[in-house]
Amino acid sequence: MSPVLAGVLQLLALIAALALAYRPLGDYMARVYSSPRHLRVEKWIYKAIGAHPDTEMRWPAYLRGVLAFSAAGVLFLYLLQRLQGVLPGSLGFASIDPDQAFNTAASFVSNTNWQSYAGEQAMSHVVQTGGLAVQNFVSAAVGMAVAVALVRGFARSRTGELGNFWADLVRGTLRILLPISVIGALVLVACGAIQNFAGIHEVGQFLGGHQQWQGGAYASQEVIKELGTNGGGLANANSAHPFENPNGFTNLFEIFLILLIPFAITRTFGRLVGSLKQGYAILATMVTIWLGFTALMMWTEFHHGGPALELAGGAMEGKETRFGIGGSSIFAVATTLTSTGAVDAFHSSLTGFGGGLTLLGMQLGEIAPGGVGSGLYGMLIMAVIAVFLAGLMVGRTPEYLGKKIGTRQIKLAACYILITPALVLCFTAAAMALPTPPHSMTNTGAHGFSEILYAYTSGANNNGSAFAGLNADTPWFNTTIGLAMLLGRFLPMVFVLALAGSLAEQQPVPETAGTLRTEKPLFSGLLVGSIMIIAGLTYFPALALGPLAEGLAT
Numbered sequence: 001m002s003p004v005l006a007g008v009l010q011l012l013a014l015i016a017a018l019a020l021a022y023r024p025l026g027d028y029m030a031r032v033y034s035s036p037r038h039l040r041v042e043k044w045i046y047k048a049i050g051a052h053p054d055t056e057m058r059w060p061a062y063l064r065g066v067l068a069f070s071a072a073g074v075l076f077l078y079l080l081q082r083l084q085g086v087l088p089g090s091l092g093f094a095s096i097d098p099d100q101a102f103n104t105a106a107s108f109v110s111n112t113n114w115q116s117y118a119g120e121q122a123m124s125h126v127v128q129t130g131g132l133a134v135q136n137f138v139s140a141a142v143g144m145a146v147a148v149a150l151v152r153g154f155a156r157s158r159t160g161e162l163g164n165f166w167a168d169l170v171r172g173t174l175r176i177l178l179p180i181s182v183i184g185a186l187v188l189v190a191c192g193a194i195q196n197f198a199g200i201h202e203v204g205q206f207l208g209g210h211q212q213w214q215g216g217a218y219a220s221q222e223v224i225k226e227l228g229t230n231g232g233g234l235a236n237a238n239s240a241h242p243f244e245n246p247n248g249f250t251n252l253f254e255i256f257l258i259l260l261i262p263f264a265i266t267r268t269f270g271r272l273v274g275s276l277k278q279g280y281a282i283l284a285t286m287v288t289i290w291l292g293f294t295a296l297m298m299w300t301e302f303h304h305g306g307p308a309l310e311l312a313g314g315a316m317e318g319k320e321t322r323f324g325i326g327g328s329s330i331f332a333v334a335t336t337l338t339s340t341g342a343v344d345a346f347h348s349s350l351t352g353f354g355g356g357l358t359l360l361g362m363q364l365g366e367i368a369p370g371g372v373g374s375g376l377y378g379m380l381i382m383a384v385i386a387v388f389l390a391g392l393m394v395g396r397t398p399e400y401l402g403k404k405i406g407t408r409q410i411k412l413a414a415c416y417i418l419i420t421p422a423l424v425l426c427f428t429a430a431a432m433a434l435p436t437p438p439h440s441m442t443n444t445g446a447h448g449f450s451e452i453l454y455a456y457t458s459g460a461n462n463n464g465s466a467f468a469g470l471n472a473d474t475p476w477f478n479t480t481i482g483l484a485m486l487l488g489r490f491l492p493m494v495f496v497l498a499l500a501g502s503l504a505e506q507q508p509v510p511e512t513a514g515t516l517r518t519e520k521p522l523f524s525g526l527l528v529g530s531i532m533i534i535a536g537l538t539y540f541p542a543l544a545l546g547p548l549a550e551g552l553a554t
Contacts, residue, residue, distance in 0.1 A: 007326020026267025056161035059501030065165035103478035110489035113232030140228030141172035143373030153500030184223035192246035231341020231464035262369030277519035289368035318349025336361035339371030341464025348468035352551025402508035442469035450546035460488035
């Protein structure tokens, strides 16, 4: 079987699996977030934290819950790392330095999971399981809660109430993420992934010295890092490590986990707003962009640019032979069009245009299908922008799902789409202008610039993947990328929840002959065009200096 055919068959199998899971999971999540019942274990949690799950919250109270919970998570995870050296089960690892502890705490709480350290050489089992793995669950649940709050803003009328953050957080964790993770971990263990708490042991000679291997709860953390679109990993090689991702089947299964909830939540959206067709329109937009990026990535990586590539069957540098070009290309697109950040190949070794696609995927805002929760609310913000543009073209007040998009709504949407590019471009410019940060670049020229642009794009968009080649474990990068991750995560949530509150207060307007039908293919096409134009105008100069210049030169 040719490598190209193998890649296409993997893609078709992935699409079939996602299609089978779409309806039952989407409907189940809609029931979870609309159910009036509380499980017994949930009642215990509410009592322990002093929450009143049936009390509705307006958007400022909902936001305070998000920020307070996340701030407590940052503080706890920071202290856990600083105290690692004196905690039991430290495996002999020292406590983490302050700048790296801040970076890691910000990373995992913001659902970014950027790592400026090698997991198997720095973090103990206590920090990995008691700190990082916990945040893999709850940071994903926070994103889902904010997305559901925005959906309620569209679905409700003449009220500013968006639900209860604590109930949404607990339900998302216990009823959705935890059950799927248990099943997924069993699948990974059955297919060869490691699951233990073994210490460090030597396994023999390696290049003249002893090689050390560390055990760990690889399978259980691997499944939630993909399912929750977290990224990161116990091993520095990430999802290319055989302990985390043993073979081609597990590779495809992990891609399935990455895309599962972000695609299925569009049906949840349709259920909650009372129109499945609206959910299908958002799904069609996401699928169009995802398939387009996947096809382009596979083409550029299979493209034979010389005798060496022809003999290898494509650009095999930096890729695992057990996954091949097809599996690595699908994984690279899935992880950068979502906020996952896991990698099964070095993105720095992708072709010039391939590296550019991973950058552009993040710069779109990671909305096709995007992160768990964040992909849906990001796409809905772009839908608001699209109906506004359509209204300008026909001279009508724009409406979406029966809600008028007025001055307040469009200002909030504009702030949302501007904050992340501002963080990426300002931090990148500062890093290139100052004398010290460029010393961390392994490469010079366009590829070196791409390393720094990728780092801040990954951080501010809460992706977490790395281009490789950049030494990010410095006080400058640990601090600035940490700030980019926190600001890139929580400032957009402020605008999302404020928009949700303003929409919930409105009285729905009836459809007329002039109302834009947002469930039709025409609107999906308009939405795709708006996304690509906005991202292109924002990032094209930076992309031209990095991956485009590199791609045209090779």
